Amino acid sequence: MRRSDQFRRQHQELQELAVEIGTHLRVEVLEQDASVCRRLVARFAGKLRVHAAMENDALYPELLRHDDPQVRQLAERLVRELGPVYEGFDAYEARWSSAHAISIEPRAFVVSTLETFEMLRRRMATENKQLYPVVDALVR
Numbered sequence: 001m002r003r004s005d006q007f008r009r010q011h012q013e014l015q016e017l018a019v020e021i022g023t024h025l026r027v028e029v030l031e032q033d034a035s036v037c038r039r040l041v042a043r044f045a046g047k048l049r050v051h052a053a054m055e056n057d058a059l060y061p062e063l064l065r066h067d068d069p070q071v072r073q074l075a076e077r078l079v080r081e082l083g084p085v086y087e088g089f090d091a092y093e094a095r096w097s098s099a100h101a102i103s104i105e106p107r108a109f110v111v112s113t114l115e116t117f118e119m120l121r122r123r124m125a126t127e128n129k130q131l132y133p134v135v136d137a138l139v140r
Contacts, residue, residue: 004132007059010051011124017044018117025113030106034099041113045093048120052086059135071134078131085123092116 002008021044024030024037063075092112096102102109 002132002136003138004135007051007054007132007135008128010047010054011128014044014047014051015121015124017047018121021113021117025110027106027110030102030109032103034102034106034109038096038099038102041093041096045089048086048089056086063135066138071138074131074134078126082123082126085119088119089116 017040021037021040024040030037060075060079063071064079066072066075096109096112
């Protein structure tokens with residue numbers, strides 16, 4: 001089992017949930033009842049928070065203290081580049097914190113959701129391609 005398997009599995013679960021949310025991004029439906037979509041976003045947020053805590057509280061700090069300067073530099077660069085992504089999601093979730101907020105501005109919600117999920121998708125792709133292979137190669 002690779003050390004990154006749990007992180008990769010979480011990425012896959014988040015991506016699948018994002019696709020499910022995407023099937024509900026229809027303005028006419030959101031105007032009438034945004035509660036299903038809001039519940040899915042809340043579920044996504046919960047999974048993302050668990051994943052972020054595992055990365056930010058355990059994985060990245062370990063890599064930032066690693067003996068190998070290349071590992072530290074990679075971790076520093078990714079923290080710098082990818083760090084604001086979770087803050088962006090927090091702002092998104094605060095903005096769309098209720099089904100009512102979504103239903104009164106469904107077009108803005110759809111745009112915001114697509115932008116936010118693309119930002120998260122890029123972060124996950126970067127970690128999958130650049131970070132996790134390094135993590136898997138490290139000796140524990």
